[in-house]
Amino acid sequence: MFAKHTVYKHDHYNMLTVEVQGKTLVVREISDQWGETCHKFVSRPELMDWATKRFAPNDFPDGEEGLRAAMEKLKSI
Template identity: 85%
Template sequence: MFAKHTVYKHDNYNMLTVEVQGKTLVVREISDQWGETCHRFISRPEMMDWAEKRFLPEDFPDGEDGLRNALEKLKSI
């Protein structure tokens, strides 16, 4: 059984989840524009580096606060 964490969920079509599969972190990014994209990381620093480069405040309905909350949730996984 894998631990699944929801990082954010704006609606049924825009969300980010992380599954912890042993030492592997599987990030599923679902958007109404691009569908589902899956990313696999072998370390938390690698995942955080990707997230910090991938997301901008304008990607979140509540801007800078939303980005900060998402990054904090990712750090806590």
């Protein structure tokens, strides 16, 4: 069984989850604009590098605080 973590869920159509599948981290990004996108990472530093380049405060309803909370959640996985 894989461990699944919800990083954020703004509503039914905008969310980010991470599944830990052994050494692989599978990120599922679901958006009402783009549909579902899946990313696979082999290390946590690779995941964090992607996340810092991918997200900006305006991607979150509560801005900077939402970004900070999502990044903290990703670091804890």
